[in-house]
Amino acid sequence: MFLPTTKEEINQLGWDRPDIVLVSGDSYIDSPFIGIAVIGKALTRAGFRVGVIAQPDVQSDHDITRLGEPRLFWGVSGGSVDSMVANYTASGKKRHSDDYTPGGDNNRRPDRAVIVYSNLIRRYFKNTVPIVLGGIEASLRRVTHYDFWSNHLRRPILFDAKATYLLYGMAESSVIELARCLQTGSDPCGLRGLSYIAGSAPDGYLQMPSHEDALAEKRAFIELFHMFYQNNDPLNARGLWQKVGDRVLVQNPPAYYPDQADLDAVYAQGYEREQHPYYAAQGPVKALETIRFAISTHRGCYGECNFCAIAVHEGRTIRWRSEDSILEEARQITAHPAFKGYIQDVGGPTANMYAIECAKKLKLGSCPDRRCLYPEICPALKIDHSRQIALLRKIRAIPGVKKAFVASGIRYDMILNDRQHGRDYLKEIVDFHVSGQLKVAPEHTVGSVLKRMGKPAPYSVLEFKKMYDELNREAGRDQFLTYYLIAAYPGCTDADMRQLREFAGERLHIHPEQVQIFTPTPSTYASLMYYTEMDPFTLEPLFIEKDPARKERQKNIVVDKFETRGHRQ
Structure with missing residues (x-):
């Protein structure tokens, strides 16, 4: 069932007005991959009346007033992608397309969408009910953060958006608790997962360096970020x-992670897997092509790559759905009238982390002084792919499923570490779950750059490639590895890119055609490096390539067939 988006739908439901209106920078797609849909259905299941306004016109009151003022609160999200990332390339050029906008033209999502939508609400609803920020754009900007597009530190987003509260992370439980507080008139400021602005700090909370201190001294910003990052596990x-x-700015401790039954319930909410008809009439959205028949098996990532914010937003602890829940979703997909037999992905942030977690972490929380996979895989993490093998076999045995792809990236170091089932898992992928190519993400091959990334040493990708090639020969298949590579990462020089090119050609036997220029995004250690020009763990100075033309040059060193135009220096 879709949530209502028009006054006519509200009237058909017999409501006088919604309890909550959710505003999003994406078109409204009813899918478990779309935050607004998940949050809206969770609130609906809890008994609240929820409406949706997607991509409102920010130049008029036409859209934002369409459902009237909600009874309890407005929920504002920038959408599935930070609006600045959605709108601009790493080189600062405006993107022409948007996969979450009808018709694909990038003409509906404003820059800094969370701030713009909050101000839009206050423009037309004076002294309105609370405005509550959520989603990845707000979550990753909840404290002082480096903003690449303006090239300076910005205040916590609550101050610029002039909103009342911010719910960070995956907020299904905390948003329901907030709604219940507002319904009963009780004070929500003690809720887990909530940030808010106050006149003074609660007793017992840790003080981070002030916004002004972070502006004045880069080492203060490093200290701030360490405290922010290390206080992100609910346990x-x-x-x-x-x-x-x-x-x-007050940030309460994180909301507790859902248990498996609660997580299963999130995916059992009857998603249409379609764009709402009101918005579908404006044109199709490309994102639906990849998420309509995909299955999310788990949340979180303990890879903790320094350029990735998943660990901050979703958490460092894997929470996985039950096998029954996943298989039931697969069966529901086969009943969809548009299904042609192909499940587009079975995975998560990292596909092969399903059902693999450290028993100590599940009991005590993430270790403050070490990571699960870097610099080596922690011996306390017992890696066993057997449950994933069993799950994939059961999915492809479902009547109507011709093929179920594993399109999410995988951690090849985890496969190599699993001496008992790793090769069997990869064989399963090679034989049944690859569409011609498998994605892996070495990102680079030079040790000093990999260290700044928090990625494994390059020998592991060679060992993995050898195993992958052997399994393909045994299966009589001609399938390839696709490598994600990054240029202009903090600490990376032109010489490092030449070494990467040589490694790719001589050891991987490829000539990369796609290399991504590093984009500093909020709330990552890599962005901290980029802004401070220091290694935040050692405080030693780092070379940072900040000139757009030279960033492009680093990329071209790898993708050009010949080093020309002055590349040899």
């Missing part, structure tokens, strides 16, 4: 506060 995090001018 051991402390509450945080930060002075911003004469007020205080």
Whole structure:
């Protein structure tokens, strides 16, 4: 069932007005991959009346007033992608397309969408009910953060959006608790997963460096980020506060992760797997092509790559769905009238982390002084792919499923570490779950750059390639590996890119045609490196390539067939 998006739908339901209106930078797709759909259905299941306004016109009141003022609160999200990432390339050029906008033209999502939508609401609804920020754009900008597009530190987003509260992370449980507080008139400021602005700090919370101190001293910003990052696990995090001018940003400890039954319930909410008809009439959205018949098996990632914010937004602990829940979703997919037999992905942030987690972490929370996979895989993490093998076999045995692809990236170091089932898992992928090519993400091959990325040493990708090629020969298949590579990463020089090119040609036997220029995004260690020009763990100076033309040159060193135009220096 779709949530209502028009006054006519509200009237058909017999409502006088919604309890909650959710505003999003994406078109409204009813899918378990779309945050607004998940949050809206969770609130509906809890008994609240929820409406959706997707991609409102920010130049008029035409859209934002369409459902009237909600009774409890407005929920504002920039969408599935940070609006600045959605709108601009790594070189600062405006993107012409948007996979979440009808028709594909990038003409509906404003820059800094969360701020713009909040101001739009206040423009037409004076003294309105609380405005609550959520989604990845707000979540990753909840404290002082480096903003690449303006090239300076911005205040916590609550201050610029002039919103009331912010719910960070995956907020299904905390948004329901907030709605219940507002319904009963009780104070929500003690809720887990909530940030808000106050006049003073709660007792027992840790004080981060102030916004002003972070602006004045880069080492203060490094200290701030360490505290922010290390207090992100619900089992051991402390509450945080930060002075911003004469007020205080308060971040309560994270919401507890859902247990398996709760997570299963999130995916059993009857998603249409379609664009809402009101928005479908404006044109199709390309994103639906990849998520309509895909299955998310788990959340979180303990890879903790320094350029990725998944660990901050979804968490470092894997929470996985039951096998029964996943198989039931697969059966529902086969009943969809548009299904042609192909499940587009079975995975998560990292596909092969399903059902693999550290028992100590599940009990005590993430370790404050070490990572699960870097610099080596922690011996406390017992890697066993057997449950994934069994799951994939059961999915492809479902009547109507011709093929179920594993399109999410995989951690090849985990496969190599699993001496008992790793090769069997990869054989399963090679024989049944690859569409011609498998995605892996070495990102680079030079040790000093990999260290700044938090990625494994290059020998592991060679060992993995050898195993992959052997299995393809045994199966009589001609399938390839696709490598994600990054240029202009903090600490990376032109010489490093030449070494990468040589490694790719001589050891991987490829000539890369696609290399991504590093984009500093909020709330990652890589962006901290980029802004401070220091290694945040050692405080040693780092070379940072900031000139757009030279960033492009780093990329071209790898993708050009010959080094020309002055590349040899």
